Amino acid sequence: MKIILEQADLGEPEIIIRGNVSGTQVKNIIELLSGKHYMQKMFFSKDEKEYLFDITDVIYFEANNNKTMARIGGEWFETRHKLYELESIGQSKGFIRISKGVIVNVNHILSVEAEFSGNYTLFLKDVKSRLTISRKYVKGFRQYIMEVC
Numbered sequence: 001m002k003i004i005l006e007q008a009d010l011g012e013p014e015i016i017i018r019g020n021v022s023g024t025q026v027k028n029i030i031e032l033l034s035g036k037h038y039m040q041k042m043f044f045s046k047d048e049k050e051y052l053f054d055i056t057d058v059i060y061f062e063a064n065n066n067k068t069m070a071r072i073g074g075e076w077f078e079t080r081h082k083l084y085e086l087e088s089i090g091q092s093k094g095f096i097r098i099s100k101g102v103i104v105n106v107n108h109i110l111s112v113e114a115e116f117s118g119n120y121t122l123f124l125k126d127v128k129s130r131l132t133i134s135r136k137y138v139k140g141f142r143q144y145i146m147e148v149c
């Protein structure tokens with residue numbers, strides 16, 4: 001990548017990107033410049049205490065009974081964020097929605113197995129558990145893995 005900086009009397013800075021603008025590198029640059037990369041750490045609560053974790057430590061988020069829970073290591077922590085907020089925050093950090101109520105960190109995926117129903121079963125490294133990728137989200141999941149990861 002070639003970066004050129006030049007001084008100009010403009011009201012605000014101007015950024016021009018030339019070349020293949022459909023690639024993931026350009027997408028990541030745009031997210032970084034627009035402020036979507038801002039969150040590196042988050043507060044999670046458990047037993048009336050607040051814990052600070054790096055967002056990449058989260059294995060997956062799950063929405064259940066109007067609560068959003070995060071699986072970190074072998075434990076569950078609650079977060080104040082809604083699942084749709086976490087989806088937009090985490091997409092550039094390796095998180096992808098796999099069902100209506102689950103967003104998973106792709107860095108914690110061990111393997112994926114197709115089911116007869118059209119769903120996929122996703123096996124995780126750290127917690128030795130499995131999650132279901134709903135048929136509705138399989139295409140987006142595959143595309144995310146192929147283009148972003």
